[in-house]
Amino acid sequence: MIGVELRKTFGRPRTWVTIAVLNALPVLVAVLLRLTDLAPRPGEGPPFLSAVLTNGQLYPLAALAIVLPLFLPIAVAVVSGDAVAGEAQAGTLRYLLARPAGRTRLLVAKLVAVLAFVVVTVVVVAAVGYLVGTLLFDARPVAGGTSVSGTSLTPEELAVRTLMAIGYVAVSMLGVAAFGLFFSTLTDSPLAAALGALAVLVTSSLLFTLDAASPIAPYLPTRYWLAFVDLFRDPVLWRDVVRGLALQGVYVGVLLAAAWANFTTKDVTS
Amino acid sequence: MSSVVVTRGLVKQYGRVRAVDGIDLDVRTGDVYGFLGANGSGKTTTVRMLLGLVLPTRGEVELLGERMPRAGRRVLPRVGALIEGPAHHRHLSGAANLALLDAAGPGGSRRTRRRRVAEVLDQVGLGGVGRRKVGAYSLGMRQRLGLAGALLRRPELLVLDEPTNGLDPQGISEVRELLLDLHRGGTTVFLSSHLLAEVEQLCSRVGVLDRGRLVLQDEMAHLTAPTGATVVDTPAPERVRAVLDGRVLSADGGRVVVRGADPAEVNALLVGAGVPVRGLALQRPTLEEVVLAAAGTSADRVERA
Structure with missing residues (x-):
């Protein structure tokens, strides 16, 4: 069942087009930086972007930071919103359930497929970022990198922290996927489900900037998204990273439970 | 004779509307059962309850002797279904669609999958276009592909909702021959339709649904027996x-x-x-006369309360 869903997700051209489009922006930014040599000053623009001119190995992180606020969540919302509602709209859901795929199994398989999409997308963005970064900018594999705090990092430290950052971004996107999947079980329209998940994120981002909303700010799903930058401080500032992981864990747990409860008791009339 | 489909006091309530109102179906092994009813009389809701897609408000469903939806995982692999028109992934070929569906549940061996897919495609007359994308199929071809999906595991029971929808006259007669052929091979067929002629030509037993109630259930031979x-x-x-x-x-x-x-x-x-x-x-009374006498006006008509 899981194999079937993975084949469906990665067998459709749309998935790869999405991933390709997602990579277009960081590549474009890299080319512009290379041509103009005008990097944003430290502290401005997306994180890490100021540093890439001197060390191309930081570009995977810059690439993730570029797609994280908007493109990546949109892609994840679309794919996760499509998971169940897309089958419902196409009419294939009734055949899957009559096959019988089993409702819980189907939901788990959908979740795994969405998860795989998230991981593959984040890894591809990072990999393309690394490729572009090392091709266009100076790579200093021997010297390692510089932490956000200003101290220097060995290449090993940099690699490990980059992998952790990729993992952290993937977990953040899991929260989006959980919203998408939950809405996907509520409606038969994949568009509505994706928009629902995006609406949550837009609301969250908006409230985050609002002082009046500061009491609930720690619980907003997008609150700790950029905490992966903290992994590059020296020493690593774990506080927000851990809180971010815990928060996403709670959202994912609650939303998946709700999705399961709704999907296993619902009349499939599509 | 043992029963393949049994429902007792089956009710489905949607808000204030009772779509299915206490029906007791009894389909026996070897029947070609015609489930007749006007559009909106509750046929599709009933079919969906048989297959565990819609959960009954009250009453019970037994499929192949086991309670649904609880026993779905054991029972449904032995049932082939065509529910309210075919549905496939348009970007995949017909054969790939069937293979994916087969892999999505229990009871379909991976070893024999390729052979079974080729067999059912030939059986429904799609042998030549199995590798083409479903997006390029005509309505009739999709209907045939839907039927192929239902036959993939040589089911003991076929539940077909309007199986000849979208088919041309030759297609309809081919499907009729195919169903009779399967029936001779021991398959029980539950055919839901609003086409009287289709049911009259195929079925050995008939149930008539009218606004959610089963107003008639009998052998075709009794219903159309000489009147004297x-x-x-x-x-x-x-x-x-x-x-x-x-x-x-x-x-x-x-x-x-x-x-x-x-x-x-x-x-x-x-x-x-x-x-x-x-x-x-x-x-002899025609089936149409029998049905019209048993059922009231069309369920599409909505009179003022």
């Missing part, structure tokens, strides 16, 4: 009336209905009296 009258086709209806005084039940042009279940006896009387007779037949 003989239909005489004659150019001289008034002379028939004169000879068989008191036995004429009705006369409509040259078609006279006479009491008496023996056409030979009626014929002898008429010919003896010199009345010209063009044809004689036992009177």
